[in-house]
Amino acid sequence: MSLFSSLSTAVSGMNAQSEALNAISDNVANSQTVGYKRVDTRFESMVSDIGRRNIAGGVLAHADATNDVQGGIDQVDNPLAMALSGRGFFSVARTIARASDGARVFDPQQMVSRAGDFSLDRDGYFVNGSGDVLQGWALGPDGKVNTSSLAPLRADRSPLAPQPTGALSLAANLPANGAASATGSTDVQVYDALGNLQTLNLAWARGSAADTWTLNVTQAGGASLGSFVVAFGTNGAPAGTIGSVTTSAGAVIGTYSAAAPATARIDLSATFNGAAQPVSLSFGDFGGTNGLTQFSGSTYELRSVDRDGAPQGAFASAAIRADGTIIANYDNGRSRTIGRVPVVTFADADALERLGGQAFAVTELAGTPRINAAGASGAGVIETGAIERSNVDIAAEFSRMIIAQRAYTANTRVVTTSDDMLQETINLKR
Secondary structure, three states, X not given: OHHHHHHHHHHHHHHHHHHHHHHHHHHHXXXXXXXXXXXXXXXXXXXXXXXXXXXXXXXXXEEEEOOOOOOOEEEOOOOOOEEEEOOOEEEEEOEEEEOOOOOEEEOOOOEEEOOOOOEEOOOOEXXXXXXXXXXXXXXXXXXXEOOOOOXXXXXXXXXXXXXXXXXXXXXXXXXXXXXXOOEEEEXXXXXXXXXXXXXXXXXXXXXXXXXXXXXXXXXOOOOEEEEEEEEEOOOOOOOOOEEEEEEOOOOEEEEOOOOOOOEEEEEEEEEEOOEEEEEEEXXXXXXXXXXXXXXXXXXXXXXXXXXXOEOOEOEEEEEEOOOOEEEEEEOOOOEEEEEEXXXXXXOOHHXXXXXXXXXXXXXXXXXXXXXXXXXXXXXXXXXXXEEEOOOOOHHHHHHHHHHHHHHHHHHHHHHHHHHHHHHHHHHHHO
16 A cells, blocks of 8 residues: 555645646746735645554645735836835725716725736726726815725816915015105905906005005905005014004004914905905014015015915826825816825735735635724835835746756656556566
8 A cells, every 4th residue: 555655645746846836937927017926835744644654645735925025116107106115905996897877886805905006097096007996095075084984096187176366475575764655566466266367456655654554455447455554563563563454444453462473464355257255465473574574675575475276277197195195286286185095904914815916805814904094003104106026036936946846856756666666566476
């Protein structure tokens, strides 16, 4: 029986080395595949011992995953590419069908991947080279990132509606040494609700009282939006800084207080296209030098005018920040958050089920998926504009290939030797 056992044992050895070679060939073939994790081979002896006799049982080959072994990270030209440095995976979903209205139907199976070569497809989804869609924390109804569930992330390519100007800030110096009739004027353009530019005129004139200036605000066409008086160095404010702001009728809008610093601001109500549009105009802080001042000089000196608002914007690009936040950029200079990419970790990542396209299916043996922000609770950090290469080492695979070949050849020799010995046994009757 030992000769027959040696035959079956040798065959099991040949099969085991074939399995090892199969894994090696897969590793070598995928040595340039983004996010690929090599498969090593682990051998298990089937030798059994009965009393003092050794009964040959053979060997079994098992796949040994390396899902937690880091691959090299390379910078690429794709701004949407991401690589994970450390533990964890990207959550992905796989499209399995399209509904009658063209909407995608995703496989409900939980899947993860390290392949981060993402780009935007025609529907605005972030897909990697295998076609799997990136999942993350999308925006909730309140406009904030919803961290309670994962959803496929998608960039909305629809135009961004105009944003009417609601706030202006002026930084200028009114001449302390100017003539009694000194004036200054600034035209400020603001956006209306349709995204058109409208003009407001800010006209300054020295007041009758010392260190006071009168501001008259008008819009295109001459309609007045109000007259205001700004006094400098009053109410304990440092010389040359705003001490009070009142209406031309004397109603106090704001004053300097060292105990409670505040911003000097007036509220205007413009009318564009027949609709009222409130606009606040800020002069900086009471008692501060970060806005409107009255220092030495003989002429009005405009430093800066800032405004909010924007015209209609078309989608221009998407970008990913280091914390995983995805931003949509528009050609009007505005941007908005699309969502955020979390990192999924497992207690035993090697127990994940390997799928095609460098994806893995979540299994019970791998443990409960833990979804965290990048870099938090042991999760890896995100490298933007980069990809993770395969963790295959070609030199090591060639070494394993030689060892597998030699072991396979040795097992074939056992088969031929056992055959020769059986043949000699049969020839004993002659």
